[in-house]
Amino acid sequence: MAQTGSGTQTAAVLFNQGSDFKFIVQNIPIPTIEPSEVLVQLSVTGLCHSDLVLAQGLVGACRSVLGHEGVGRIVALGSAVSSYSSVTLNSRVGVGWLHDTCGSCSICLRESGRRHCLAQRNHGRHVDGTFAGYVVVNAAFVQPLPEGPPDEFLAPILCGGLTVYTALKRCGARAGQWIVLLGAGGGLGTLGIQYAKAMGLLVIAVDGGKEKEAVATKLGADVYVDFTEGDVVAKVKEASGGDGASAALVLAGSGRAYNEAIEMLGAFGTLVAVGIPKPGESLEVHPLKLIDLGIQVTGSLTGSLTDLNEAVAFVERGIVKPLVEVRSLEQLPLIAKEMEEGKISGKVVLKHRH
Ligand SMILES: [Zn+2]
Ligand SMILES: [Zn+2]
Structure with missing residues (x-):
């Protein structure tokens, strides 16, 4: 000792x-x-x-x-x-x-x-x-x-598991609702898929490439959307029944992910900020978007x-x-x-x- x-x-x-x-x-x-x-x-x-x-x-x-x-x-x-x-x-x-x-x-x-x-x-x-x-x-x-x-x-x-589990609680989505994890194949995302499924949520995993797809699917994601191919927002909306998801957790450190996430949400949807974007990148949203759909934007730390x-x-x-x-x-x-x-x-x- x-x-x-x-x-x-x-x-x-x-x-x-x-x-x-x-x-x-x-x-x-x-x-x-x-x-x-x-x-x-x-x-x-x-x-x-x-x-x-x-x-x-x-x-x-x-x-x-x-x-x-x-x-x-x-x-x-x-x-x-x-x-x-x-x-x-x-x-x-x-x-x-x-x-x-x-x-x-x-x-x-x-x-x-x-x-x-x-x-x-x-x-x-x-x-x-x-x-x-x-x-x-x-x-x-x-x-x-x-x-x-x-x-x-x-x-x-x-840190990782605690952070993503708390963000899932914070996003307010209930069992049976669609949520999006942006950056689903990384450290936070792979834990997030498992916690979300354990909580009864329907998971759209967004990440890039076939390798991340294999991982996300193996862990139980209901849908995988590759951000390197086609219209990511349209694919997420279609997967979540057309109206948009109940919540989007941005786990990726990317301004693009933030700006796409806000477009993926349906009425009363919640965006939870977790990933830290690169310098100079940020979320830009017109207040009318929040007003019209009653969208909430929040952050979660550990x-x-x-x-x-x-x-x-x-x-x-x-x-x-x-x-x-x-x-x-x-x-x-x-x-x-x-x-x-x-x-x-x-x-x-x-x-x-x-
Ligand atoms: Zn950490
Ligand atoms: Zn204090």
Whole structure:
């Protein structure tokens, strides 16, 4: 078992944040913990698209150790972490995007509001993340995990699964209604198809190419629409009975996807923004479009701890089986480039060696 703050760990460290970023695998010291924190020895970490966005410098400064989908066990407890805490030494836990929040602002005090706190700190952004053997976590924010499911099925839920599951709840569509997932073949999309089907929704998967079609169909999408061929909006409307879909979740980081999504909606439809478009791209919509059809536009960011417990329960019951490719942390320099080129279907989970 690791000693707090002594020894070294293997980490994939970010250099040259920006368009020519790179990860270099090296040994760095194991961090020390404050009284309210715990040290988690990680067995795996998921790779999230936002890690790539951070590395590319598209959303401001970040740490050199990214990563926010970690699964592991607690190996050291801070002196102020009481025996009444929900976690203890050796507890199996998950580490997500939120490291901590101020806990006292008007946003934090709202139900499920903490993830919107303006003073929040995130793993990989303000404090080191999970692309290392160990991570320091605030004891109040560490997520207890069930013992049953394998590590590689739980890691993708901590950000990707949680995000898309919460967005599906937020979109308001009910069982039997048509929804559209734009970017259905990626990490969020492959999880989204499974959650949506488990929730009784009818799924139109939009992505590009035959490979993504095979993946989306295998996971249960009712209809696949290839955005590289023909009139995407017309095809989606036809598939959803002519009037348009009840909801569209934009998971792709593309302005085009946003502007097509709004056209795919029927009356009282909801567009949920999840993907971060490239610089200079945005959603442009005339207010009359919203007025005439009663359309709502909203956004969704990760989810609450309740949402996470629900999202994990689908995996525990075997209803959602994340499509994962397990690789090693040492391969991150290569994998990050593959992700940048859009070559990855499903989620990549990186194994840590100890
Ligand atoms: Zn706050
Ligand atoms: Zn993420």
